[in-house]
Amino acid sequence: xxxxxxxxxxxxxxxxxxxxxxxxxxxxxxxxxxxxxxxxxxxxxxxxxxxxxxxxxxxxxxxxxxxxxxxxxxxxxxxxxxxxxxxxxxxxxxxxxxxxxxxxxxxxxxxxxxxxxxxxxxxxxxxxxxxxxxxxxxxxxxxxxxxxxxxxxxxxxxxxxxxxxxxxxxxxxxxxxxxxxxxxxxxxxxxxxxxxxxxxxxxxxxxxxxxxxxxxxxxxxxxxxxxxxxxxxxxxxxxxxxxxxxxxxxxxxxxxxxxxxxxxxxxxxxxxxxxxxxxxxxxxxxxxxxxxxxxxxxxxxxxxxxxxxxxxxxxxxxxxxxxxxxxxxxxxxxxxxxxxxxxxxxxxxxxxxxxxxxxxxxxxxxxxxxxxxxxxxxxxxxxxxxxxxxxxxxxxxxxxxxxxxxxxxxxxxxxxxxxxxxxxxxxxxxxxxxxxxxxxxxxxxxxxxxxxxxxxxxxxxxxxxxxxxxxxxxxxxxxxxxxxxxxxxxxxxxxxxxxxxxxxxxxxxxxxxxxxxxxxxxxxxxxxxxxxxxxxxxxxxxxxxxxxxxxxxxxxxxxxxxxxxxxxxxxxxxxxxxxxxxxxxxxxxxxxxxxxxxxxxxxxxxxxxxxxxxxxxxxxxxxxxxxxxxxxxxxxxxxxxxxxxxxxxxxxxxxxxxxxxxxxxxxxxxxxxxxxxxxxxxxxxxxxxxxxxxxxxxxxxxxxxxxxxxxxxxxxxxxxxxxxxxxxxxxxxxxxxxxxxxxxxxxxxxxxxxxxxxxxxxxxxxxxxxxxxxxxxxxxxxxxxxxxxxxxxxxxxxxxxxxxxxxxxxxxxxxxxxxxxxxxxxxxxxxxxxxxxxxxxx
Numbered sequence: 001x002x003x004x005x006x007x008x009x010x011x012x013x014x015x016x017x018x019x020x021x022x023x024x025x026x027x028x029x030x031x032x033x034x035x036x037x038x039x040x041x042x043x044x045x046x047x048x049x050x051x052x053x054x055x056x057x058x059x060x061x062x063x064x065x066x067x068x069x070x071x072x073x074x075x076x077x078x079x080x081x082x083x084x085x086x087x088x089x090x091x092x093x094x095x096x097x098x099x100x101x102x103x104x105x106x107x108x109x110x111x112x113x114x115x116x117x118x119x120x121x122x123x124x125x126x127x128x129x130x131x132x133x134x135x136x137x138x139x140x141x142x143x144x145x146x147x148x149x150x151x152x153x154x155x156x157x158x159x160x161x162x163x164x165x166x167x168x169x170x171x172x173x174x175x176x177x178x179x180x181x182x183x184x185x186x187x188x189x190x191x192x193x194x195x196x197x198x199x200x201x202x203x204x205x206x207x208x209x210x211x212x213x214x215x216x217x218x219x220x221x222x223x224x225x226x227x228x229x230x231x232x233x234x235x236x237x238x239x240x241x242x243x244x245x246x247x248x249x250x251x252x253x254x255x256x257x258x259x260x261x262x263x264x265x266x267x268x269x270x271x272x273x274x275x276x277x278x279x280x281x282x283x284x285x286x287x288x289x290x291x292x293x294x295x296x297x298x299x300x301x302x303x304x305x306x307x308x309x310x311x312x313x314x315x316x317x318x319x320x321x322x323x324x325x326x327x328x329x330x331x332x333x334x335x336x337x338x339x340x341x342x343x344x345x346x347x348x349x350x351x352x353x354x355x356x357x358x359x360x361x362x363x364x365x366x367x368x369x370x371x372x373x374x375x376x377x378x379x380x381x382x383x384x385x386x387x388x389x390x391x392x393x394x395x396x397x398x399x400x401x402x403x404x405x406x407x408x409x410x411x412x413x414x415x416x417x418x419x420x421x422x423x424x425x426x427x428x429x430x431x432x433x434x435x436x437x438x439x440x441x442x443x444x445x446x447x448x449x450x451x452x453x454x455x456x457x458x459x460x461x462x463x464x465x466x467x468x469x470x471x472x473x474x475x476x477x478x479x480x481x482x483x484x485x486x487x488x489x490x491x492x493x494x495x496x497x498x499x500x501x502x503x504x505x506x507x508x509x510x511x512x513x514x515x516x517x518x519x520x521x522x523x524x525x526x527x528x529x530x531x532x533x534x535x536x537x538x539x540x541x542x543x544x545x546x547x548x549x550x551x552x553x554x555x556x557x558x559x560x561x562x563x564x565x566x567x568x569x570x571x572x573x574x575x576x577x578x579x580x581x582x583x584x585x586x587x588x589x590x591x592x593x594x595x596x597x598x599x600x601x602x603x604x605x606x607x608x609x610x611x612x613x614x615x616x617x618x619x620x621x622x623x624x625x626x627x628x629x630x631x632x633x634x635x636x637x638x639x640x641x642x643x644x645x646x647x648x649x650x651x652x653x654x655x656x657x658x659x660x661x662x663x664x665x666x667x668x669x670x671x672x673x674x675x676x677x678x679x680x681x682x683x684x685x686x687x688x689x690x691x692x693x694x695x696x697x698x699x700x701x702x703x704x705x706x707x708x709x710x711x712x713x714x715x716x717x718x719x720x721x722x723x724x725x726x727x728x729x730x731x732x733x734x735x736x737x738x739x740x741x742x743x744x745x746x747x748x749x750x751x752x753x754x755x756x757x758x759x760x761x762x763x764x765x766x767x768x769x770x771x772x773x774x775x776x777x778x779x780x781x782x783x784x785x786x787x788x789x790x791x792x793x794x795x796x797x798x799x800x801x802x803x804x805x806x807x808x809x810x811x812x813x814x815x816x817x818x819x820x821x822x823x824x825x826x827x828x829x830x831x832x833x834x835x836x837x838x839x840x841x842x
Contacts (some may be wrong), residue, residue, distance in 0.1 A: 004772075027079040030090065032101050037124050042066050044077035047094030047111075047234040048244060053104065053131075055124035067230060070436055070456070071451055071478040073250035079530040090585045095234045108200070110234050116200045117192075119230075120162070122220060130222035131230075132265050133202075137161075137194035140618045142238075142511040142608070145187030146489070148179045152497030153245055154504045154621035158190070169447035170209040171423040171475045173490045179501050180493025180525045185423075185475045186210060187512040189239060191614050195476070199234035203243040203248065203478065207437060207449050215771040220731070221678040224367065225437075226297040231831050239601070246513055246600030246690035250482025252351045254593045255516065255549070257736030259470045259486070260413060260586050261290030261703040262288070262579060263550045266564045268557035270297050271320040272327060277714060278565050279335060280439035285567035286698040286810075287576060288583050292433055293418060293552065298341050301318045302384055303348075305377075309385025312347030312354065314405040328413035330802075338415035338707035343406070345424060345454065348389035349375065349677065353405075355430035363388040365432040367440070381426045389424065393446050394434040398457025415570050416470035417458060418486075422451030423475040428740055438532040439464065451475045454485040472552075478513065484501050486516035486549055494523025494555075498532055498624075498634035499540050506547060507606045507621040515596050515603045518548035524555055526562050530637055537570035538679050539635050545578040546626055546632045546681060547604050549589070574679035580696045584717075585626075586703045587692040587731060592627045594732035594746070603627065611648045614665055620646065629689030629721075630655065635673060639671065642670040651687035653721045656680070656821025658785035684783075692716065692731045694782075703706070704736060715779040715825070718751055720762050722841075723788060726754040734771045745771040760784060760839040767831040779812075780835050781825040788814070788822040788842040794836050799823060816842075 028043040038059035042050040052066050053057070057562055060067070069668035080092035088099045095116075097108040105120040118134045141158040147166075166184025168174030175181045188204040204210065208225040212565035233244045243658055264282070269275055275292050298300050301310030301622070310317075316324045332338050347354045347363070354373075357363045363373035373388040378641030391397050401639045405415065436443040436449050445454075451473055462469050472486040480487075489505060490496050501520050509517045521544045522537045523529070529536070542549050553564040565588045566575035595601045603608065605625050607617035617623075622634040623646060631652070633645045646661035653774060654661070657677070661668065661684075671682040685691065694705055695713040705713060716731070730751040736740040762782050769775075790796045790812040801807040807823060814824035824837050 008069060008161055019662040024515050025079045025081050027065070027077060028083055028090070030097055030099070030753070031059065031062045031400055032104060033059075034104050036101055037104055037121065039099065039106070040066060040101065041090070041106070043080050043083065043090065043092060043115055045090045046080045046082075046250070047097065048077065049097055049108075049232050050229070051106065051232075052227060053121060053124070054227040054228045056191055066695065067438070068084065068229070068450060069207050070481065071205055071207070071249055073338040073479055073482055074248050075204055078251045081818055095232070095603050097552065108232055108234075110198065110200070110590065113433075114679065115197055116198070118231075120619055121310045122222065123259040127224055128222055128768065129224070129228065130220060131228065132218040132220050135217040135218060136196050140193045140608070141181040141186070141197065141214060142191045142193070142606070143189045143508055144699055145512050146185040146487070146505050146509055148176070148182045148184075148185050148489070150176060150502050151502070152500040152636070154500050154507070154636065156504055157619050158212070158214050158508075160215055161376050162215060163611045165209045165211060165531060166423070168209070168429070171448050171451070173423060173425060173474070176565065178469060178494070178495065179496040179822050180498055180523065180528055181491035182498070182505075183359065183474060183487070185477070187478045187509075187514070189478060191510055191511055192237065193608070193618070197236060197353050199235070199238060199612070201245055203231040203233070203245060205229045205231065205478075207446070207477070208444060209448070217703045221564060223601065230815070234748050238612050239467070242511065242602065242609070249479040249513060251600050252481040252515055253484045254470060254597045254734070254741055255486070256415065256470050257485060257586070257590060257697065257703050258290040258469055258591050259516070259550050260593075261288065261550065261583065263291045263340065263552045264550050264560075264565050265293035265295070266557040267295045267555070269294055270559060272322075272559075279337065280569050282565055283335070284810070285572065285576065287567055287579060288700045288702055289337055289697070290550075290702045291340060291415060291552070293342045294339060298344060304385065305379075305382045307348055307387060308350035308386070309348040310351070311344060311384045312387065314343055314409070320806065325412040331671060332413065336702040336704065338413075339472070340416040340418055341409060341414055342418040342420050342544075344384070344421050345390045346376065346384055346421070346426065347387050347390065348385045349399055351387070354387055357390065357397070358388065360397075360400065362391055362400060363510045364391045364428075366428065367430050367432050371432060373548070374427055375432045376428060378426065389427065389435045393436045395460070396456070398453070399460060402457060406458065410465060410467070413798055414552060416472070418472040419451065419454055419458070420474055422454055422473055423447070423456065424450050434794030449477050451481050452477040455485050459483040468737070468739050476514070481513050481515065486518060487514055487516045488520065488552070492520050493525040493528035494536060494538070495528055496638060498691045500634070503543070503624070503634045504549075504621040508835045510602050510605050511609070515593075516549040518544065518550060518552055520554035521548075521551065522553055522555055522564060527656050534570050535638070538574050539640065541566055541570055541575050541636055541637070542679060545582040545624065546683075549603070551579070551582065557634040572681055573677060578680065580700070583700060583703060584693045584696045586694050587733075588627065591692060591730065591732045594741075601627075607631070607648065616665060617648060629685055629691055631684045631686070635681055638729040638783040640673055644668060644670050645671055645682045647684060651723065652684040653687065653785045654820075655683035655685055660785070680779075685721040687721055688725055688727035688753065689718040689721045690727060690729035690753055692729070692751065693719055714775050715781050716749070716764065717783065718762065718764065720753045720758040720760075720785070722753060722755045722784060724755050725754065728752045733774065736771050742772060747771055747774050749830075755841070758841045759788070760841055762837045762839070764835040777828045777830050779825055779828050781823065782837050783825070784822045784839055785820060786822060786839075787818070788816055788839045790840040791822070791824045793824070793826055802820060
C-alpha cells in the first residue's frame with residue numbers, strides 16, 4: 001500500500017468539494033451534507049479510503065486530515081497514484097466509491113468493478129448509532145477481536161453470528177459455563193471474503209462499545225459516540241488486506257527470543273522456595289524452560305476490602321522474596337531463566353504511592369477535573385483491597401509510574417511485565433480522566449483504550465533501555481500489537497470446551513493483528529474441571545506448544561494443591577516431546593517474528609488466510625498454519641486417539657515421517673495421535689517448505705541453546721520438503737535481547753531449495769549482516785524429506801555413514817536410515833560462504 005509521501009492537495013468548501021483534478025499522487029477529500037448530517041471521504045492510497053459520518057455539528061471540513069484515535073499508527077499516506085471523479089463517483093487504481101448525496105450512503109467496488117458493499121447511516125441522531133452494510137457477494141468474515149464462542153468448537157467465522165460487547169462499555173472478562181471467565185477484547189477490524197478473490201477489509205476506528213450483527217442482510221454495526229469513522233481496504237487477497245491493516249495500526253516489534261520458550265506460572269508462587277522447587281523438578285526431568293511468571297505474591301499483602309492493601313506497591317515482599325536482584329542474576333547465570341512480575345493499575349488508598357499519585361493528579365478522578373481521586377470500593381470487586389486507579393490516559397502519569405516502579409524492576413533484571421485487569425476490570429462509571437478523545441473525559445470515552453495507553457506507557461519507558469520488553473496483557477485494542485504485547489484469554493476454565501473455543505478465538509485474533517496470543521495452559525479455574533485432568537492438560541500443552549507465544553502453564557493455586565508444571569501434570573513423556581519439538585523450531589518462529597515486524601505477516605494464521613478460494617477451509621479453526629510452511633491439527637476432546645486432517649490442494653509431507661501426499665483438496669483419513677507412547681498433533685509441511693531448526697536434546701536449557709553440560713551446539717539445521725517449484729525462506733538472527741535489530745544488527749541467511757529431475761538442491765546462502773555474538777563459522781545440517789543414493793556439498797561427494805551414531809559423531813557426511821529423512825552435514829564453514837547440498841534422489 002505505502003509509497004513515498006507526496007504533497008497534500010486538500011479539498012475545500014460547499015456541499016461537495018474536490019481539489020483541481022490531477023492524476024498526481026495526493027490525499028483527496030470530499031465533503032457532503034444532507035439535512036443535519038455530514039460525510040467526509042478521504043482517499044489515502046490506491047486501496048485505502050477513510051470516512052467520517054455524523055449528525056453532530058457541521059463537521060471538520062475538508063481542509064485537514066480526518067481525526068484518528070490512538071489505535072491508528074500510520075497517518076502519512078501519499079494519496080492515490082491516480083484519481084478520477086465523475087459526478088459523485090470517485091475512482092482510484094484499487095477501488096471505486098459512489099456517494100448518494102441525499103442519503104449519505106456509500107457504495108464501494110473493487111478494482112475489477114465488483115460490488116463489495118453499500119454502507120448507509122443508521123440512527124445517526126440517536127446515542128446508539130451505526131451503519132448498515134449490505135452483504136453483497138460476501139460469504140465469510142473474520143477478525144473483530146476476541147469473543148469466545150460456546151459449544152466447544154474451534155470452527156466458525158462471523159457470518160450468521162452477533163459480535164457482542166463484553167460489558168456496558170465494551171472490553172470485559174466474562175463468564176460462561178463452557179469457557180470460564182474469558183476475555184472479550186474489542187478490536188474492530190473485519191475481513192470479508194466472497195468467491196473468486198472478492199474481499200475487503202473494514203476497520204471501525206471507534207473507541208466506544210460496539211455490536212456487530214452479521215446474521216442478516218444488511219449487516220449492522222452499532223456504537224455510541226457522536227461520530228463514526230471507518231476505513232475500507234481493498235486488495236487481491238487476505239494477505240494483502242491484513243498487511244494493509246497492520247501498516248495502518250502498526251506492526252509488532254520482535255519479541256525477546258526468550259518469549260518463544262516456556263514460562264511457568266501460577267497464582268500462588270509464595271516464595272523463592274516454590275519457584276526453586278518447580279525449576280529443580282523441570283531440570284531433573286530434562287525440560288527446557290525460559291522463565292517464571294510471578295503473580296500477586298511477589299509483592300504480597302493484598303487484603304480484601306482494605307485500604308491498607310499492598311496492591312499498587314509493586315515492591316518486593318522481602319520476607320518471602322529476599323535479595324531479588326541477586327536471585328534474578330543467579331537464575332540467569334546458572335539456569336538461563338528469567339522472571340516476569342505482574343502489575344495492576346490499582347493502588348491501595350493507605351499506601352504512600354496513592355498519596356504521591358493523588359498529589360500529582362495522576363489518579364482517575366471522581367467525576368470532574370478538580371474532583372478528588374475516585375475511590376473504588378465495590379463490595380463484589382474489592383478482592384484486591386480498596387483505593388484508586390492510575391490514569392494511563394495522562395502520559396505524565398505513565399511516565400512517572402515507569403520511573404518510580406517499573407524502572408527499579410528493570411534494573412534488577414526482570415525481563416518483562418504482566419499487565420493484568422486492564423479492561424479495566426474495576427472502575428467507576430462516573431469517573432473522569434484526562435482522556436484520549438477530544439472533549440471526552442468520562443469512562444465511556446476511554447474504557448476500551450485504557451490497556452492500549454497502559455502498554456504505550458511501558459513502551460515509552462523502554463525507549464531509553466537497550467533491552468526490549470515483553471508484555472502480557474489481558475485486554476487491548478486495535479494497535480496494541482505495536483507495543484510488543486502478547487495477549488492471553490484471561491481466567492479460562494479447565495474444560496475441553498474451553499480448549500476448543502480458545503482455538504476459534506485465536507483464529508480471529510490472528511486476523512485482528514494479534515500474532516502473540518495464548519492461554520492459561522490447563523485452565524486457570526480448576527474447579528470447573530469436568531473431565532480427566534491428565535488428558536485435558538496433555539492436549540492443551542500439545543496445542544500450546546504449536547500455537548501459543550509464550551507457552552505458559554498457569555492456574556489458581558492458593559491452596560498449593562494443584563500442579564502446573566508439565567513434568568508434574570499430564571502425560572510427562574508427551575509434554576516433554578512436544579516442548580522439545582517447539583524449542584527445535586525456535587529459529588523458524590523467530591524468523592516469522594521478524595517477518596511479522598517487517599511486513600505484517602501473521603505467525604499462526606488460519607488456513608483461509610493462504611487458501612481463501614478453497615471453500616473447505618473457510619470456517620476451519622481446528623487446523624492452523626505456522627507461517628506458511630506448516631499445517632497442524634488441533635485436538636480438544638475426550639478420548640481422542642485419532643483425527644482427520646484436511647490438506648488443501650498441493651503436495652504435503654507428514655512432518656514426522658516425511659511421507660509425501662498429493663492432495664486434490666481432501667481429508668487424509670484418520671491419523672493416530674498416540675505414536676510410540678507419546679501424544680502428538682498431526683502436522684504437515686507443504687512442498688517447498690524450508691524450516692530452520694536448532695539442536696535440542698536432554699541437555700538443552702532454553703531457547704538460546706544453553707546446555708546443562710556446558711557445551712555449545714551452533715549448527716544450523718535446515719529441514720527441507722522438496723518441491724519442483726523453487727522456494728526460499730530467510731533465516732533471521734539477532735542477539736535476541738536488545739533493540740539492536742531495529743538499528744540493523746540482524747543477520748539474514750537465504751535458504752533455497754528446488755528439485756530438478758532426480759536432484760534436489762538445497763542452498764544455504766552466504767549470511768548477510770551481523771549482530772553481537774554472531775558466530776563466524778558453524779556446521780550446517782540438512783534434513784531432506786525423502787530418500788537419496790548420494791549427496792554432494794559444493795560439488796564434492798560426501799561420505800555415506802552406515803548408522804545414525806556414526807553420522808552424529810562424524811565431522812561431515814550423510815545418512816539415510818529409511819525413516820523418511822536424509823541427513824547431510826558439513827563441518828564448520830564460514831557463514832559468509834554459500835553451501836550447496838545436492839541430493840541424488842532414490
